Amino acid sequence: MKLQSRPTGSGRSVIGRKIWLFCHFSVLGFLWMGLLLSHVWGAMPIPDSGGLDPQGRTMSLSLEEAILEALKRNTDIAVSRYTHDVQVTDILFEQAKFDPTVMFSSRYDRSVEPLNRPIFGLGGSGTSSEPDTLDQNTTTFGLGFSHPLRSGGLIDLKLDTGRTSVAGDTSGFLFNPGYLGNLRLGLTHPLLRNFGEDVNQTRIRVAKNSAKIEGFVVLDQVLKIVAQVEQAYWELIFAQETLQVAQANQRAAHQLLISNRAKMESGVLAEVDVLQAQASVASRVEDVLIAQRRIGDQEDQLRRLLLDSDDGLHEQVTVLPKDDPVQVLHSITFQEAIQLALKQRPEVLQAKKILESRDLDLNFAENQLLPNLELQSTIGLTGIGDDLGSSADRLSSRDFYNVGVGLVLSYPLGNRSATSQTLRQKLEVRKAQVSFQNIRQQVVVNAKEAVRRLKTDFKRIESTQVARKLAKKQLTVEQKRLNVGLSTTRIVLDFQSDLAEARGNELRAIVDYNQSLANLYLATGTNLDRYHIQLETVTGPQSS
Numbered sequence: 001m002k003l004q005s006r007p008t009g010s011g012r013s014v015i016g017r018k019i020w021l022f023c024h025f026s027v028l029g030f031l032w033m034g035l036l037l038s039h040v041w042g043a044m045p046i047p048d049s050g051g052l053d054p055q056g057r058t059m060s061l062s063l064e065e066a067i068l069e070a071l072k073r074n075t076d077i078a079v080s081r082y083t084h085d086v087q088v089t090d091i092l093f094e095q096a097k098f099d100p101t102v103m104f105s106s107r108y109d110r111s112v113e114p115l116n117r118p119i120f121g122l123g124g125s126g127t128s129s130e131p132d133t134l135d136q137n138t139t140t141f142g143l144g145f146s147h148p149l150r151s152g153g154l155i156d157l158k159l160d161t162g163r164t165s166v167a168g169d170t171s172g173f174l175f176n177p178g179y180l181g182n183l184r185l186g187l188t189h190p191l192l193r194n195f196g197e198d199v200n201q202t203r204i205r206v207a208k209n210s211a212k213i214e215g216f217v218v219l220d221q222v223l224k225i226v227a228q229v230e231q232a233y234w235e236l237i238f239a240q241e242t243l244q245v246a247q248a249n250q251r252a253a254h255q256l257l258i259s260n261r262a263k264m265e266s267g268v269l270a271e272v273d274v275l276q277a278q279a280s281v282a283s284r285v286e287d288v289l290i291a292q293r294r295i296g297d298q299e300d301q302l303r304r305l306l307l308d309s310d311d312g313l314h315e316q317v318t319v320l321p322k323d324d325p326v327q328v329l330h331s332i333t334f335q336e337a338i339q340l341a342l343k344q345r346p347e348v349l350q351a352k353k354i355l356e357s358r359d360l361d362l363n364f365a366e367n368q369l370l371p372n373l374e375l376q377s378t379i380g381l382t383g384i385g386d387d388l389g390s391s392a393d394r395l396s397s398r399d400f401y402n403v404g405v406g407l408v409l410s411y412p413l414g415n416r417s418a419t420s421q422t423l424r425q426k427l428e429v430r431k432a433q434v435s436f437q438n439i440r441q442q443v444v445v446n447a448k449e450a451v452r453r454l455k456t457d458f459k460r461i462e463s464t465q466v467a468r469k470l471a472k473k474q475l476t477v478e479q480k481r482l483n484v485g486l487s488t489t490r491i492v493l494d495f496q497s498d499l500a501e502a503r504g505n506e507l508r509a510i511v512d513y514n515q516s517l518a519n520l521y522l523a524t525g526t527n528l529d530r531y532h533i534q535l536e537t538v539t540g541p542q543s544s
Contacts, residue, residue: 057315062322063233064531066306070229071222071533073308080221084214090207097203103144103158110137135167150197153189158182161391175384179391184380191407192370202364209357216346216353222535223346226527229305230518236298237321238511242504243291249500250284253493257281260489273489280493325514329458337447337524342440344525351439355432362425368418371411378404443523450523454516460509464502471495471502 071077114131140162147155165177194200257277263269299319307313342348380402383395394400412418475495481487521527528535 058318058320060320060322063230065322066233066302067226067229067531067533069306070225073306074221074225075308077218077221077225080214080218084211084218087207087211087214091204091211094204094207098148098150100145100147103142103146105140105142105144107140107142108138109140110135112136133168136164137167138162138164149189150200151189152194152196152200153187156184156186156188158184158186160184161388175386177386179385179388181383181391181395182380183382183395184378186378187375188377189375191373191375193367193372195367199364199367202360205360206357209353209360213350213353216350219535220346220350223522223525223527225305226531226533227518227522229302231515232298232302232305233321233323234325234511234514234518236295236302236319237325238507239291239294239298240321241507243288243295245500245503245507246284246287246291248503249496250281250288252496253277253280253284256489256492256496268485269489276489276493280496325510326517327461327510327513330454330517330520332451332454332520334448334451337451337520338444340524340526341443341447345443345523346525347439348436348443351432351436355429355436358425358429358432362422362429365418365422365425369415369422371409374408374410376404376406376408378402446523450516450520454513454520457509457513457516461506461513464506464509468499468502468506471499475499 111134113134113136115134140160142158142160144156144158146157149155160180160182162180163177164180166173189195257274257280260269260274260277264271264274299317300313302319303313303317381395381398382400382402383391383393383397384400385391385394475492475498478487478492478495482489482492518527521530527533
């Protein structure tokens with residue numbers, strides 16, 4: 001066969017026929033591909049989005065509902081509450097030291113003694129005779145009241161009354177039986193050491209601070225649980241959205257595979273393009289399976305925070321979040337975040353109360369360096385008669401009384417015990433001051449980091465959205481180029497992967513922003529305000 005050159009016009013006609021044949025077969029191929037796609041796609045086993053046993057339950061849950069459920073059932077919070085309640089009992093114990101005491105006593109005594117000498121010049125006997133007998137019966141009743149004072153003193157009020165009778169010859173007694181009454185009021189009060197309400201209420205105030213400190217521990221637990229639920233909730237949403245991206249990517253690979261098969265059968269594409277599409281489909285089925293597994297893992301992580309035992313985790317439950325991620329910038333400055341954190345973070349409040357308690361202990365220790373100067377005073381009335389009435393009359397007449405007042409000064413030589421305790425409390429105060437300052441610095445750093453992270457993640461949302469839109473446009477253009485034979489299957493598959501990656505990056509940025517928002521509320525101690533949750537913790541009874 002001899003090859004001959006063709007005229008220019010005939011060359012154009014040949015090219016035109018080739019283009020016409022290509023378009024003709026392309027249209028037939030796409031029609032055939034559509035029929036095949038509907039058949040193959042319907043029969044193709046695509047893993048379901050849940051990846052769960054069909055027999056499992058479904059639970060629809062909003063973020064606020066999840067938080068409330070976690071706070072209601074979390075065991076760490078329950079332990080902290082019990083610890084707080086134990087501290088509250090210490091307040092009552094210290095306050096009880098100033099409770100008044102009422103005392104009632106009764107006593108009966110009988111004594112039979114030999115009488116060695118006469119009573120009032122009567123009775124008695126000589127040395128050669130048997131001694132006379134003094135048979136005396138005494139019955140006493142006492143009623144007392146004592147009240148420790150918050151200033152350090154002690155008031156003691158006591159009333160004693162008794163009946164005394166002597167058997168035998170009673171001519172030498174004025175009253176037989178005789179009724180004797182004594183009313184005594186005493187006051188003992190320190191003037192230097194342990195003087196004043198500030199010193200004597202130190203343990204009460206320290207106990208109150210301890211209860212408040214435990215209350216801040218409970219608050220810290222609550223804030224952390226809220227943040228953990230938020231993080232797990234958004235991670236579950238990310239896993240579910242990632243599955244949708246993986247399934248969309250898988251469907252795109254299937255469509256390309258079906259299209260390539262149709263074109264190969266039409267003679268437009270080579271077999272290698274079909275093999276490339278098949279390999280991509282297999283890879284993306286794996287991505288779907290991995291995404292399904294991650295959903296199950298995240299569902300268990302979230303439900304673990306909502307349950308108080310492992311019994312519920314044995315069940316297969318599909319969790320369907322109700323809330324959508326936020327994509328609106330939360331405007332806050334560094335100074336605003338720092339001020340909120342220093343005002344509301346439980347760590348700062350706890351350290352502040354610890355420092356306050358150490359100052360109270362130091363003031364008490366310094367007071368113990370003083371000498372012990374004590375005022376002791378008493379005043380009393382006495383009455384006696386042949387019955388209770390006459391005894392009470394003489395008692396109230398104030399004819400018989402006793403009064404006493406005195407000072408007692410004591411001081412241990414060297415006073416080393418108080419000196420060592422004062423030195424120790426000074427060191428404890430310094431330690432608490434350093435710890436308080438360290439916590440404040442860390443809180444400031446955390447607040448600034450949270451603000452930076454929030455702003456960065458919001459910018460990531462904007463940049464990843466642009467990247468996703470561009471990736472989608474590039475894929476659309478490249479698919480059109482493939483349809484007219486100007487591109488390859490490998491390039492289209494790469495652009496499909498780029499689009500899936502861009503969608504995943506956008507989802508990651510959105511979820512990261514919502515997690516950063518949760519982290520900001522944790523860093524500023526405002527988690528509960530966000531959900532209008534009020535934590536009611538008993539701080540113990542207040543001193544009167």
